[in-house]
Amino acid sequence: MTPLLLALAPYTWVLVVANFVAGVGVEKAGVAWYSTVNEQIPEGRLARVYAYDDLGSCLALPLAQFTAGPAVLLLGLHATLTRPPRSSSSPPSPWSPPPPSARWSRRPQNRCPPPKTRCLAELDSDA
Numbered sequence: 001m002t003p004l005l006l007a008l009a010p011y012t013w014v015l016v017v018a019n020f021v022a023g024v025g026v027e028k029a030g031v032a033w034y035s036t037v038n039e040q041i042p043e044g045r046l047a048r049v050y051a052y053d054d055l056g057s058c059l060a061l062p063l064a065q066f067t068a069g070p071a072v073l074l075l076g077l078h079a080t081l082t083r084p085p086r087s088s089s090s091p092p093s094p095w096s097p098p099p100p101s102a103r104w105s106r107r108p109q110n111r112c113p114p115p116k117t118r119c120l121a122e123l124d125s126d127a
Contacts, residue, residue: 004081 071080
């Protein structure tokens with residue numbers, strides 16, 4: 001977003017406001033993502049999921065930078081920097097929100113029954 005704003009409106013206050021809004025959006029999405037991962041992934045697999053998440057995050061930026069040049073050559077600068085307009089017959093874009101029926105429902109926190117605990121009286125009777 002910053003390179004596009006530098007090209008269109010190279011004013012410091014515009015960049016500060018835009019980057020602040022982008023930072024709030026990224027943090028909001030990050031909190032939602034990590035909360036969902038912690039709720040939905042079993043505790044024994046969290047490390048692996050976070051490792052893949054970090055790998056994907058670290059690879060996304062270089063891959064996007066690598067494909068930007070060929071995309072400009074193939075599609076043109078304007079088509080690369082802007083989204084195509086939606087027609088009424090086209091399917092919804094990935095940026096549009098899902099319909100209410102397709103949204104996630106909240107799963108219960110405890111999917112497994114709690115482990116059976118024994119009181120001290122039961123332990124004394126076993127001995």
